[in-house]
Amino acid sequence: MKLRRVLALAVGLSIVAAGCGGDGNGTSGKVSGDRSVPDAGKVVLVTHESFAVSDPVLNAFEKETGITVEILRSDDAGAALSQAILTKDDPLGDVLFGVDTTFLSRALDEGIFVPYEADGIERVPEVFRLDTESRVTPIDYGDVCLNYDIGWFSRAGISPPSSLGDLAKVDYKSLTVVENPATSSPGLAFLLASIAERGAGGWEDYWRSLRDNGVLVVDGWDQAYYDEFSAGGGSGERPIVVSYASSPPADVIYAEEPKSEPSIGVVEASCFRQVEFAGILRGAPHELAARKLIDFMISKRFQEDVPLQMFVFPVVRDAELPAAFEKWAVVPSSPLTLEPAAIAEGRDAWITEWTDIVLR
Amino acid sequence: MPFAFLGLFFAYPVVAIMGRGLVPRGSIDLRPLRDLVADPGMRRVAWFTVWQATASTVLTLAVGLPGAYVLARYKFPGKAAVRALATVAFVLPTVVVGAAFVAVLGPGGPFAALGLERSIAAILLAHVFFNYAVVVRTVGTFWASLDPQMGEAARVLGASRRQVWWHVTLPSLAPTIAAAASIVFLFTFSSFGVIVILGGPARATLEVEIWRQATQMIDLPAAAALALVQMAAVIALIVALGRIQELRAVTRRLVAARDSARRPAGALQWSMLVGNLLLMAVLLATPVAVLALRSVRIAGSFGTSFYVALVESGRRSTLFVPPLEAVWNSVRFAVMATAIALVVGGIAAVVIASRPSRRGAVLDTLLMLPLGTSAVTVGFGFLIALDEPPLDLRSKPILIPIAHAVVAIPFVVRSVVPVLRSIDPRLRDAAATLGASPGRVWREIDLPMVRRAFAVAAGFAIAVSLGEFGATVFIARPDYPTIPVAIYRFLGRPGEMNFGQAMALSTILMVLTASAILAVERVRVRDLGDF
Numbered sequence: 001m002k003l004r005r006v007l008a009l010a011v012g013l014s015i016v017a018a019g020c021g022g023d024g025n026g027t028s029g030k031v032s033g034d035r036s037v038p039d040a041g042k043v044v045l046v047t048h049e050s051f052a053v054s055d056p057v058l059n060a061f062e063k064e065t066g067i068t069v070e071i072l073r074s075d076d077a078g079a080a081l082s083q084a085i086l087t088k089d090d091p092l093g094d095v096l097f098g099v100d101t102t103f104l105s106r107a108l109d110e111g112i113f114v115p116y117e118a119d120g121i122e123r124v125p126e127v128f129r130l131d132t133e134s135r136v137t138p139i140d141y142g143d144v145c146l147n148y149d150i151g152w153f154s155r156a157g158i159s160p161p162s163s164l165g166d167l168a169k170v171d172y173k174s175l176t177v178v179e180n181p182a183t184s185s186p187g188l189a190f191l192l193a194s195i196a197e198r199g200a201g202g203w204e205d206y207w208r209s210l211r212d213n214g215v216l217v218v219d220g221w222d223q224a225y226y227d228e229f230s231a232g233g234g235s236g237e238r239p240i241v242v243s244y245a246s247s248p249p250a251d252v253i254y255a256e257e258p259k260s261e262p263s264i265g266v267v268e269a270s271c272f273r274q275v276e277f278a279g280i281l282r283g284a285p286h287e288l289a290a291r292k293l294i295d296f297m298i299s300k301r302f303q304e305d306v307p308l309q310m311f312v313f314p315v316v317r318d319a320e321l322p323a324a325f326e327k328w329a330v331v332p333s334s335p336l337t338l339e340p341a342a343i344a345e346g347r348d349a350w351i352t353e354w355t356d357i358v359l360r
Numbered sequence: 361m362p363f364a365f366l367g368l369f370f371a372y373p374v375v376a377i378m379g380r381g382l383v384p385r386g387s388i389d390l391r392p393l394r395d396l397v398a399d400p401g402m403r404r405v406a407w408f409t410v411w412q413a414t415a416s417t418v419l420t421l422a423v424g425l426p427g428a429y430v431l432a433r434y435k436f437p438g439k440a441a442v443r444a445l446a447t448v449a450f451v452l453p454t455v456v457v458g459a460a461f462v463a464v465l466g467p468g469g470p471f472a473a474l475g476l477e478r479s480i481a482a483i484l485l486a487h488v489f490f491n492y493a494v495v496v497r498t499v500g501t502f503w504a505s506l507d508p509q510m511g512e513a514a515r516v517l518g519a520s521r522r523q524v525w526w527h528v529t530l531p532s533l534a535p536t537i538a539a540a541a542s543i544v545f546l547f548t549f550s551s552f553g554v555i556v557i558l559g560g561p562a563r564a565t566l567e568v569e570i571w572r573q574a575t576q577m578i579d580l581p582a583a584a585a586l587a588l589v590q591m592a593a594v595i596a597l598i599v600a601l602g603r604i605q606e607l608r609a610v611t612r613r614l615v616a617a618r619d620s621a622r623r624p625a626g627a628l629q630w631s632m633l634v635g636n637l638l639l640m641a642v643l644l645a646t647p648v649a650v651l652a653l654r655s656v657r658i659a660g661s662f663g664t665s666f667y668v669a670l671v672e673s674g675r676r677s678t679l680f681v682p683p684l685e686a687v688w689n690s691v692r693f694a695v696m697a698t699a700i701a702l703v704v705g706g707i708a709a710v711v712i713a714s715r716p717s718r719r720g721a722v723l724d725t726l727l728m729l730p731l732g733t734s735a736v737t738v739g740f741g742f743l744i745a746l747d748e749p750p751l752d753l754r755s756k757p758i759l760i761p762i763a764h765a766v767v768a769i770p771f772v773v774r775s776v777v778p779v780l781r782s783i784d785p786r787l788r789d790a791a792a793t794l795g796a797s798p799g800r801v802w803r804e805i806d807l808p809m810v811r812r813a814f815a816v817a818a819g820f821a822i823a824v825s826l827g828e829f830g831a832t833v834f835i836a837r838p839d840y841p842t843i844p845v846a847i848y849r850f851l852g853r854p855g856e857m858n859f860g861q862a863m864a865l866s867t868i869l870m871v872l873t874a875s876a877i878l879a880v881e882r883v884r885v886r887d888l889g890d891f
Contacts, residue, residue, distance in 0.1 A: 074836040078575035180561035222851040233856035235463040254855020359562040
């Protein structure tokens with residue numbers, strides 16, 4: 001009766017599996033049972049699926065401070081924030097990284113963060129320090145911009161677009177793919193860019209003209225970039241896409257065959273700036289270690305690691321950019337932006353209105 | 361025990377999260393629910409959810425039943441491989457399959473002329489692609505062990521082919537067809553990735569709306585109200601389908617699969633076989649082939665550099681997942697999830713099948729619920745429900761195989777129950793009369809008959825776990841990235857290499873799944889030849 005053995009094995013395995021609960025990540029099983037004696041040598045960073053830091057940089061922090069960093073991830077910035085709000089009476093970890101400009105007001109209103117003024121915060125320009133009470137610390141910023149396929153435009157003999165307005169012109173009919181602001185963070189940023197540029201009375205007409213000019217809307221960035229954009233490496237055919245100011249260096253760094261220049265250009269006048277923040281969660285069991293982690297995240301070492309790890313830009317003045325960024329990345333001098341409070345207030349209505357204009 | 365498991369890891373978290381949304385300050389606040397019902401946009405979403413799921417289910421049955429027949433009744437070389445390939449489709453991450461469908465149906469693809477890009481047809485096709493294996497495996501397994509002599513006897517007595525089908529074969533198959541249909545319906549009812557990628561932004565299911573409210577709008581009460589509506593619809597459906605299954609449960613003589621399958625004879629049978637294989641080639645193999653091709657096609661020529669890049673050691677980063685580690689994590693979770701699912705699901709199946717009691721019916725319904733429940737609901741539910749010692753599991757890796765097992769259990773139950781129910785109780789009675797203990801009756805009568813069903817169930821559980829992404833990604837978890845999670849990370853950033861590596865990992869996932877299923881099906885030892 002082989003099957004009996006298989007079943008016995010299955011029972012055994014499931015018991016083992018059930019028993020594994022506590023030992024999955026070292027000491028945590030005990031710690032969470034007795035919160036009065038937290039493990040000072042540890043900090044739990046709650047974040048999204050695209051958070052990245054290079055191992056040597058993280059190891060250096062762990063070695064210098066004796067603090068072990070445990071990273072908990074879940075889907076995207078929105079999911080991580082939602083979870084933090086749900087668990088605010090009993091936080092999942094100590095530090096939440098990934099709240100951006102568009103979610104900042106919401107996060108602050110929910111009261112999930114405690115104030116902490118990081119060591120070295122004076123190296124971060126005022127323009128990024130959006131919370132006057134220091135409940136969050138800016139860690140990086142990135143611009144969402146229109147990208148275009150350089151080769152496509154030179155072959156077609158048309159000059160690439162240079163402004164938001166260009167997309168509504170007949171020369172650029174059916175050339176653009178954008179993300180749905182209801183489901184995608186760059187999609188929302190681009191809608192905000194149009195609102196920042198055209199103002200409360202003008203953005204609706206702008207989108208009506210884009211719709212009439214054959215703009216394609218997809219739900220996610222990866223579909224827009226890989227499935228529809230002609231220079232994304234996938235099967236797409238549209239030469240204009242909403243993506244990031246760092247797409248050109250990424251295009252060079254992740255090229256299959258080494259290339260000397262990117263095949264992607266950035267429309268500087270279309271860029272919308274998003275700042276990404278970290279904050280210490282209220283009720284964090286390891287608050288002291290959490291402070292050290294925040295300090296570390298604006299240290300020169302971590303900040304200089306940010307571009308090649310997350311394809312965004314460091315916020316501190318003294319961080320140097322890697323060569324590929326120095327050469328190919330676009331940093332618009334006066335990017336479009338909106339106040340976090342204005343975004344929090346307008347967001348739902350804007351998205352509904354946008355959906356009515358463009359999709360219905 | 362199945363009650364306890366599902367109560368703890370499904371019902372409790374789901375109720376907790378809905379409670380948090382709808383009872384925010386100790387008193388019930390039904391405003392989100394009222395707003396929801398009053399919103400014509402939401403009514404559209406609900407209607408679309410129901411009708412696309414119905415259409416997908418009907419279509420999958422129409423395409424899958426002939427396939428199940430062919431695989432059950434005909435012997436032909438490469439049959440095991442064909443079965444395994446059909447199952448591969450079932451596990452592929454929707455992001456990847458979505459990209460493959462866009463490549464196949466979109467401009468520049470081989471089927472661009474059909475103009476199916478971003479149409480309902482594309483959604484339905486993708487649903488058939490994913491769920492074909494559900495029909496072929498659940499119905500096909502049962503069909504293979506139905507004694508063909510019954511139909512043959514009817515033919516000898518003068519029944520036409522059609523009469524045999526309507527009066528003999530179909531009634532015997534009805535419970536398993538209902539089982540397969542309910543699984544397909546629930547899966548497509550809670551469809552997410554396919555709708556988002558292939559349906560375009562103007563179409564949404566309840567599942568998509570729940571995700572959007574919970575993670576993009578951060579409106580948890582609205583998400584909870586939507587989850588409640590989704591849950592109510594799913595319960596109503598399962599209860600209705602359960603009735604059909606109970607009504608039609610008939611005992612049948614079961615035989616070993618190898619005795620019921622024969623080589624096709626005559627033009628009709630050959631064309632049936634060839635036709636079905638061709639259909640599978642177009643429907644299942646095309647997207648799979650497109651993926652495999654993309655993983656080796658580099659700037660117009662062929663090469664392995666995406667695979668080489670996967671094992672490259674120079675990229676030391678918390679984001680970077682060495683492929684071997686992803687494979688190892690996936691395999692480990694799959695083994696744990698399968699073990700849990702087989703034990704819990706096996707016991708549940710026995711309880712449900714043993715007597716048509718109320719308790720069995722409730723358990724049956726409860727077991728099916730996870731298939732139609734939003735991954736966000738379950739993932740967030742874990743967070744707020746499992747946060748107290750001794751069950752402070754919320755950021756523990758063990759939650760991953762548990763979440764996978766919760767999804768896999770219905771497959772185990774639905775594969776095993778029809779077989780258990782069709783065992784003639786007189787056999788058990790006879791054994792008991794002859795002095796066998798209940799344990800011995802189970803061991804000597806039931807077990808040999810359900811072995812094959814268990815092998816199929818194990819195959820499903822492995823496949824579910826290897827391909828699971830939705831529930832995994834909403835659990836806040838320490839870094840044990842599985843293959844689908846690694847694929848998702850690659851697709852999250854620009855650059856040819858990232859895209860290519862996602863395709864390479866998808867191909868690895870397909871190969872891994874096919875091998876695992878072939879291996880499990882090999883384990884199914886002596887068939888029902890014992891008596």
